[in-house]
Amino acid sequence: MTTLGLFAVILVVGGTTTPGFLSVENARAVVLSSAFVGIIAVGMTLIMLCGRLFSMALGMTSAIGAFAFFYGLHFGLVAAILIAIALTAAFGWIQGLIIGGLGANPIIVTIAASVIMGGTALLVTDGVTVLPPAGDHSFAFLNGRPFGIPISFLIFVLLVVVIELMLRTTRFGREIYAVGENLDAARAAAINIPRVTAAAFAIAGACAGVAGILLAAFNENATLSIEGDRNFDAIAAVLVGGSLVTGGRGSAVRTFFGAIVIAMLASLLLIRGYSTGVQLLVKGAIVLIVVCVMHLGDRGGRR
Incomplete structure (x- = not known):
């Protein structure tokens, strides 16, 4: 409901106060922007679902994916894609292994x-x-x-469908929810927590790698600045989509709609000419409000 409410508010406010917001050209820009952020956010969803808060490294991982893709083109297109995805998945897997196996703080590990x-x-x-x-x-x-x-948007949709099916129909998907809902219960049920955590981070890394490939192709170059503020936007998309930062609740489909909302909000602020600082302020405020509402609702549901 929160996501649909935000969608409706942004649509109405943008449509009535901002010329060009409801244009076909802006709709295309929103779709494209939501794809780049959303692909990263879908991977971020898995990290949140297994109760590992979020990753501060997926934006940078996408930049690494872009570098690897262009370097890999010397060996052919298919090889470049495989190299970029394999490298970013490996980076994610290592982080997940440290976090899940050693119990290290995910924020510190991913920042490092x-x-x-x-x-x-x-x-x-x-x-x-x-x-x-x-x-x-x-x-x-x-x-x-x-x-x-x-x-890029079609790839985003495909990833959402694949990961949603994985979460709903496979043992691994059920294990992710179980680990996020109750770590002690998951451990008692003999779920291999390091394996599940490492796999979730590896898939998230691979998703970031896919985003990096698409960003490199779109920009026709790769730099560290390619990550922009997409890491924060991805986190915002997952939270606005209704996933709990503490794990156990959420889905790829919810994140899909969260990414659309974040892209619409960014587009509205950009068209209205607000500075980067104001854009970050508004996004941060919305994320804070959503998290507070979700926390109060979750706490009320537990009573």
Whole structure:
């Protein structure tokens, strides 16, 4: 209800006060923006569901995916995609193993991982923008718009469907919910918590890698700044979608709608000409309100 309410408010306020907000061009921009953020957010959903708060490294992971993709193009398009996804999944898996196996604080671990990845990328690239091999446009199809719909958005939808089915129909999905709902009960049920946590982080890393590939193809270059504020927007999308930061409740479908709402809000603020500071302030305030409402509702439901 919170997500639908925010959607309706933004739609009405934007449509009545901001010329161009309801235009076809803006709708396309919202769809494209929601895809980049949403793909990262779908992976973030798995981390939240298993009760690991959230990751501060997925934005940087997407940048690493973009670098790896362009470097990998020297070996062909398919190899580049596989290299980027495998590398980002491996980074996620290592973080998940440390968090799930050693019980380390996920915020500290993922912040450290983000700094390590960023520092390594600076050393490897010497701070220079990475470009695709000269004359290589094999990735251009990733910017296609079949029937007017960006391919990145279609990939976003596909990931939502696949991960939602995984959560609802597989043992691994049930284990993620179980770990998030009650860690002690999951341990008593002989669920391998380090394995589940590492797998959730690995899938999240892979999703960030996919986003990095699409961002690299869209921008036709890769830099550390490619991550922008997408890590925060991804967290916001998951929370606005109704997932509990403490785990055990949420879904990929809810995150899908959360990403749409965040993209609409960002578009509205941008069209109205608000500064980056104001945009962050508004997003932060909305996330805070949503978290408070969800916390009060969850606490009331437990009584």
